[in-house]
Amino acid sequence: MSSIHAEYLSKAIAAVKQKNPKNIYFVACGGSMAYMYNQQYIFDVETDIPAFILSSNEFIHRSPKGLGPDSLVVSCSHSGNTPETVEATKVARSKGALTVAYSHEENSPLWQAAEYNLHYDWGPESDAYEHKAGMALRFIFGALNALRPNEKYARALESIKDLNNIFERNKKKFAAEADKWGASHKREPIIYTMGSGPVYGEAYAFAICFLQEMLWVHSSSIHTGEYFHGPFEITDYDVPFLLFKTAGETRPLDERAENFAKKFSQKVTVLDAKDFDWTGIDKDLYSYLSTPIFGAVSRTYAERMAEHRGHPLTVRRYMWKMDY
């Protein structure tokens, strides 16, 4: 698939360069929406192009005034057939926006709806560079380099060629901790996740996809900046938190939340991006690469909990089983 992936990418990036968008909307649902946080954040920090993330159905119903022929709309649906994401892409295209869609399913309804498509591989045997995480970084840094050429983006594109090894080294580094966490938290009735910046997307995905959807554990993600504006009142000695601590610009927010939570809860687990194995990656890229590394490492935490709870990550009661 790798040469087809590269071809899809270069076509989409050439179209973005030609469009030279005045604004960008990242549109998807659930885990696919969480996947957009890093991409939106990178554009936001690196350019003056306004970039927004919206859940597909809100995008449809809100109908942003800024959406038009100067817009780029990036959508994602793993299955390629989440109706609201397909419809949002159609709406964007009907307004003249450039539409680029990520999916694992070629020729799916989403694939047909978008003008440009980015396919990614899936499954434990797939190479991270050809996977969702790799494709997002390749598209974003490729588009940035086309719109605002910069050696930093070219360097990022080189570094992510090693993404698979980066993920494998970090999954190995955290394997024992993941197992310990899965075993010690398997009976917890509720687990809060925390994060900030683009990593908040991973905290959100861990809460809604892994804990709620797959493991049926009550959860909510808390932005570490928001923790002090309501959520911190639930902190107590027996309330578990899982903090994804960034190595990026918003680290002070995470440190403030960690310091407070640790004073009153005996169950604060911190996954710190500073402890990641960063071999071969320059420091100025840590912020942008930490999100996908959290994605890869945190999945192993969910897998270990699934094993200890005896509840496979594939079991659903309602999703894909009935109309909703």
Ligand SMILES: N[C@@H]1[C@@H](O)[C@H](O)[C@@H](COP(=O)(O)O)O[C@@H]1O
């Ligand atoms: N846990 C799943 C996600 O993994 C998925 O991304 C989302 C939308 O589905 P899709 O990506 O197929 O549109 O549904 C759930 O949230």
